[in-house]
Amino acid sequence: xSDPSVQRHQARPAVPVLxxxxxxxxxxxxxxxxxxxxxxxxxxxxxRSKAFRVGAVAVALLLCGxxxxxxxxxxxxxxxxxxxxxxxxxxxPLLMAAFRWLDRVEPGPWRNLLFSxxxxxxxxxxxxxxxxSFATRWIATATADPAxxxxxxxxxxxxxxxxxxxxxxxxxxxLFRRREFSGVVDGIVVAxxxxxxxxxxxxxxxxxxxxxxDQQLGSSGLASVTAGTFFVRIxxxxxxxxxxxxxxxxxxxxxxxxxxxxxxxxxxxPLLGLALAMGLHALWNGSSSLGPYGFYAVYGxxxxxxxxxxxxxxxxxxQRELRTLAAELPAYAAAGWLxxxxxxxxxxxxxxxxxxxLARHWQQDRIRGRAAALAVAEYESFATxxxxxxxxxxxxxxxxxxxxxxxxxxxHLWQRREIAAPALTHAARLTxxxxxxxxxxxxxxxxxPGIGPGPGYGSGHGPRHGYGYGPAPWSPPPGHxxxxxxxxxxxxxxxxxxxxxxxxxxxxxxxHPPHGHRRPH
Numbered sequence: 001x002s003d004p005s006v007q008r009h010q011a012r013p014a015v016p017v018l019x020x021x022x023x024x025x026x027x028x029x030x031x032x033x034x035x036x037x038x039x040x041x042x043x044x045x046x047x048r049s050k051a052f053r054v055g056a057v058a059v060a061l062l063l064c065g066x067x068x069x070x071x072x073x074x075x076x077x078x079x080x081x082x083x084x085x086x087x088x089x090x091x092x093p094l095l096m097a098a099f100r101w102l103d104r105v106e107p108g109p110w111r112n113l114l115f116s117x118x119x120x121x122x123x124x125x126x127x128x129x130x131x132x133s134f135a136t137r138w139i140a141t142a143t144a145d146p147a148x149x150x151x152x153x154x155x156x157x158x159x160x161x162x163x164x165x166x167x168x169x170x171x172x173x174x175l176f177r178r179r180e181f182s183g184v185v186d187g188i189v190v191a192x193x194x195x196x197x198x199x200x201x202x203x204x205x206x207x208x209x210x211x212x213x214d215q216q217l218g219s220s221g222l223a224s225v226t227a228g229t230f231f232v233r234i235x236x237x238x239x240x241x242x243x244x245x246x247x248x249x250x251x252x253x254x255x256x257x258x259x260x261x262x263x264x265x266x267x268x269x270p271l272l273g274l275a276l277a278m279g280l281h282a283l284w285n286g287s288s289s290l291g292p293y294g295f296y297a298v299y300g301x302x303x304x305x306x307x308x309x310x311x312x313x314x315x316x317x318x319q320r321e322l323r324t325l326a327a328e329l330p331a332y333a334a335a336g337w338l339x340x341x342x343x344x345x346x347x348x349x350x351x352x353x354x355x356x357x358l359a360r361h362w363q364q365d366r367i368r369g370r371a372a373a374l375a376v377a378e379y380e381s382f383a384t385x386x387x388x389x390x391x392x393x394x395x396x397x398x399x400x401x402x403x404x405x406x407x408x409x410x411x412h413l414w415q416r417r418e419i420a421a422p423a424l425t426h427a428a429r430l431t432x433x434x435x436x437x438x439x440x441x442x443x444x445x446x447x448x449p450g451i452g453p454g455p456g457y458g459s460g461h462g463p464r465h466g467y468g469y470g471p472a473p474w475s476p477p478p479g480h481x482x483x484x485x486x487x488x489x490x491x492x493x494x495x496x497x498x499x500x501x502x503x504x505x506x507x508x509x510x511x512h513p514p515h516g517h518r519r520p521h
Contacts, residue, residue, distance in 0.1 A: 057115070064122035068201060071129055076208025080215075084208030087230055088200050091238040099192040099242075102314055104349065105321040106384040108180055113193045116169050120197030124165035128198075129205075131161045151289055159244075159281035162198070166241075167248045167274050169194040174252050174270075179405070182388050184253035184317040188310075191249025192242045199241035203233055236299070240284060243307055247277040250313070259396035280306065321384065322347045328387040337410060338383075339421050345428035346383050355380075355427035359419055372419050379420035382412045 073081045096117075100107075135157040140149035170191050174181050181190070210229040214220060221227065233240075251273020255266045280302070287298035329343035345351040359376045360369035386409040392398050398405075413420075 061115075061118045061122050064126045065118070068122055068126045068129065071126075072201070072205050072208065075205060077212055080208035080211040081204065083211045083226070084204040084206070087207045087226075087234065088203035091234055092196060092200050095196045095238065095242060096193065099189045099196070102185060102318055103189045105185070105318055106182070106388065107381060108186060108189060112173055112177055112180060112190065116173065116190050116193040117197035119169035119172075120166055120194040120199075121201045122197075124162070124169065124194065124198050125201035127165040128158070128162045128202075131165075132158050135161070151286075155282050155286035155289070158285060159278045163244060163248065163274060163277045163281055166191070166194050166198055166245045167270075167277070170245075170249055170252050171270070174256070181252070181256055182385070182392065183257050183321070184250060185314070185321060187249035187251070187253025187256065188246050188314050188317070189249075191245040191247075191252075195241040195243075195245035198245075199238070202241070206233060237303070239307055240303070243303070243310060244277045244281045244284075246310055246314075247280065248273040250310075251276075253317075257392060257395065257397055260399065261396060321388065322349070324391050325384060325387045328390045329383060331390070332386070332410075337413065339425050341425045341428040342383075342421065344432070345424040346380060346387075348428075348431060351424070351427040351431040352380050354430055355420070355423040358426055359423040362423070372423075375416045376420045376423050379413060379416040379424075382409050382416075385409055386413070 072084075076084055096113075100113075132153060136149050136153035139152055139157075140146045143149060170187065173190050174187075180186070206229055207226060210225040214224045214226050217225075219225065248270065251270040254273075255269040258265050258269065260266075283298060283302060287295045290297070326343055326347035329338060329346060332338050333340050333343055345355060356373045356376045359372040363369040363372050386406065389398065389402070389405055389409065393402055
């Protein structure tokens with residue numbers, strides 16, 4: 001009997017390459033099961049430990065949060081702070097849900113988003129409140145004109161300080177979470193979460209002060225300062241701070257997809273985005289000094305069109321990610337890593353949702369159903385990352401670790417293919433029909449290896465733990481026709497002598513569909 005590890009090694013398809021050279025000279029051997037780390041673990045220094053770095057960042061943000069909490073409470077009073085907190089939290093879930101919806105194609109890790117929100121709410125807000133207060137007092141002392149100091153502080157100092165403080169979160173993720181910051185959508189989402197956190201803290205301060213002013217004046221109801229502040233900041237312009245900082249995020253996003261040899265562009269684009277954010281912020285803050293209708297003029301002529309343009313660009317970038325899936329994944333389907341129907345399913349948000357529902361419905365119990373749906377969701381995310389990686393490689397925007405990163409993503413896909421491939425294949429069939437609906441078909445796993453009664457997801461070729469590496473069941477569910485012959489994958493590392501050429505329909509550098517190789521049993 002042959003070694004199962006050898007069988008798994010031979011069952012892997014070839015990896016499509018971008019340039020005409022032999023795969024065995026570029027990629028080497030396939031990763032073995034369990035070897036999911038492709039960079040050596042650095043040890044020897046405490047500050048290089050991941051747990052230490054995470055703990056240090058969490059402690060620093062917590063200290064900033066406690067300090068900003070004390071400062072805001074000192075200015076607003078306890079009652080004003082509670083009122084401001086209750087009102088300021090209202091737009092936060094809506095804004096976070098909107099940015100998270102935008103990120104659904106390739107969801108970023110929650111740790112990055114939570115860090116961004118905490119940075120905006122704690123660190124950036126603390127820097128802004130200290131720097132703005134210091135600068136305004138210094139200008140008032142130097143000019144002996146407190147009124148002009150307040151105007152100058154709001155229109156010049158505050159935009160520079162606040163946008164720079166918020167941009168620091170985008171810069172940190174861009175530098176230290178580079179794999180998870182791959183394009184325009186990531187820049188928009190990270191910047192949006194950072195600005196949402198900053199606006200949350202700032203709204204507590206403004207609404208709390210407004211409530212304190214109402215208590216002194218004895219005003220209440222719709223004519224109160226609190227109601228007016230709530231209408232302007234929460235109802236009319238909850239998107240103001242996110243809009244400013246998203247311009248910075250766009251600069252970093254375009255820099256992320258720029259070629260690595262375009263150093264000037266990669267530096268200039270984030271700076272240009274930051275400058276635009278500061279300019280729009282300064283115009284917004286200074287609108288009240290442009291006359292009695294200055295605020296409404298800036299709001300209608302500048303802010304609303306800018307918000308519409310950025311929203312269109314964000315949705316267009318999201319659709320571009322889906323188009324990238326349809327353009328890049330057929331190369332991997334031709335090589336045998338995906339079924340022919342998967343690229344179209346993965347490039348449709350509706351089909352992806354249907355696939356998760358199918359995987360959940362095909363299981364025997366709720367626990368396995370949730371695990372199967374999670375496996376499909378992870379498969380979709382890894383496939384999206386793979387398509388984006390290949391597209392960036394075409395434009396020279398990847399580093400020397402491209403081969404290792406591609407192998408890593410294919411490794412994760414191969415682990416989950418037995419569950420995800422049948423669901424996505426059937427979802428593509430359902431969603432491609434006119435008038436198709438999200439019906440839940442019978443499980444296809446009875447026709448091939450699937451989820452057995454053993455622990456984890458087995459491959460059907462014996463007891464396994466975790467995700468199996470055996471061949472995936474491409475046959476459709478019972479009652480949906482006969483299975484069509486599928487291209488057999490090349491054994492990993494055994495490539496044709498001739499270089500890969502670009503066959504019609506598969507774009508640059510796609511391999512010819514493999515044939516003539518039998519799956520081992």
